[in-house]
Amino acid sequence: MDNGCLGRAKGGTDLLMKKRVLIVDDSPIVHRLLRxxxxxxxxxxxxxxxxGREGVDLYESxxxxxxxxxxxxxxxxxxxxxxxxxxxxxxxxxxxxxxxGDEQIVAQAQAVGVDVFxxxxxxxxxxxxxxxxLV
Amino acid sequence: xxxxxxLRTGDWALLCQALDEALRxxxxxxxxxxxxxxxxxxxxxxxxMMVLAAERPSLLLIRASQSTARMIFSYMTGEEPDSLGxxxxxxxxxxxxxMVAGDVKSKRTGTEAAFELTPPVSVQxxxxxxxGKTGTRVEQVAAADAELxxxxxxxxx
Numbered sequence: 419m420d421n422g423c424l425g426r427a428k429g430g431t432d433l434l435m436k437k438r439v440l441i442v443d444d445s446p447i448v449h450r451l452l453r454x455x456x457x458x459x460x461x462x463x464x465x466x467x468x469x470g471r472e473g474v475d476l477y478e479s480x481x482x483x484x485x486x487x488x489x490x491x492x493x494x495x496x497x498x499x500x501x502x503x504x505x506x507x508x509x510x511x512x513x514x515x516x517x518x519g520d521e522q523i524v525a526q527a528q529a530v531g532v533d534v535f536x537x538x539x540x541x542x543x544x545x546x547x548x549x550x551x552l553v
Numbered sequence: 554x555x556x557x558x559x560l561r562t563g564d565w566a567l568l569c570q571a572l573d574e575a576l577r578x579x580x581x582x583x584x585x586x587x588x589x590x591x592x593x594x595x596x597x598x599x600x601x602m603m604v605l606a607a608e609r610p611s612l613l614l615i616r617a618s619q620s621t622a623r624m625i626f627s628y629m630t631g632e633e634p635d636s637l638g639x640x641x642x643x644x645x646x647x648x649x650x651x652m653v654a655g656d657v658k659s660k661r662t663g664t665e666a667a668f669e670l671t672p673p674v675s676v677q678x679x680x681x682x683x684x685g686k687t688g689t690r691v692e693q694v695a696a697a698d699a700e701l702x703x704x705x706x707x708x709x710x
Contacts, residue, residue, distance in 0.1 A: 445648045446641050446644050454631045490651075490672065518655045522662060
């Protein structure tokens with residue numbers, strides 16, 4: 419991803435892997451948890467959205483490297499939001515993070531172009547490993 | 554399938570395993586659970602609940618005292634316990650119940666015991682009681698000591 423090389427442009431090799439992340443989830447506790455995990459690993463959380471609609475709008479204005487997206491949310495769910503984002507930005511990178519992990523939902527996520535599917539509960543390793551897969 | 558409802562005998566065990574796994578993965582906590590004969594927990598301050606919608610629905614409920622909720626979500630987020638307000642603690646219980654039910658739903662999808670989930674709802678207040686009407690089957694586990702009060706209940710409606 420283009421912005422993933424921001425660190426290289428600034429000459430900081432330790433920033434090479436730094437990602438600008440948008441979190442889309444209707445749970446404040448998940449926002450706090452993901453922010454803690456991502457910032458501790460050197461990534462930057464550039465935006466927080468509480469539903470899919472906000473997520474789509476923030477993607478447009480922030481152009482993050484990676485989006486962490488929940489599925490079940492008010493106004494617009496995560497599947498619809500990914501569909502909207504990918505329609506305009508096919509190169510967008512999305513990690514779906516949800517408590518629902520049955521085959522039907524995974525298939526829906528794959529169909530709209532989700533890059534990595536993670537099931538809650540999660541630990542720091544799971545989150546950081548998923549990000550690393552998108553490098 | 555149990556002829557009286559859509560909840561398989563093994564579902565309660567799966568829910569208990571899912572709760573254990575969620576707490577262990579996200580907080581590092583290992584709790585000693587006991588099967589509680591009563592569904593009444595007087596120290597409840599926050600509860601997250603959702604309906605497992607099937608032919609015969611069930612209500613899954615996870616509840617915690619304020620100090621327990623603060624401890625759990627402080628471990629989870631790395632933030633000071635006192636920095637977590639009512640909104641975060643109630644939301645955390647909803648998220649926990651969502652993870653637990655979602656895990657079992659994933660395992661049951663495509664089987665005779667498949668069910669759907671409603672969005673979670675939180676309840677907050679001191680001394681909350683939850684009682685099933687006569688005939689309602691209730692399963693419950695609890696972890697409690699002088700400082701800790703956490704329980705999970707399933708009301709088969």
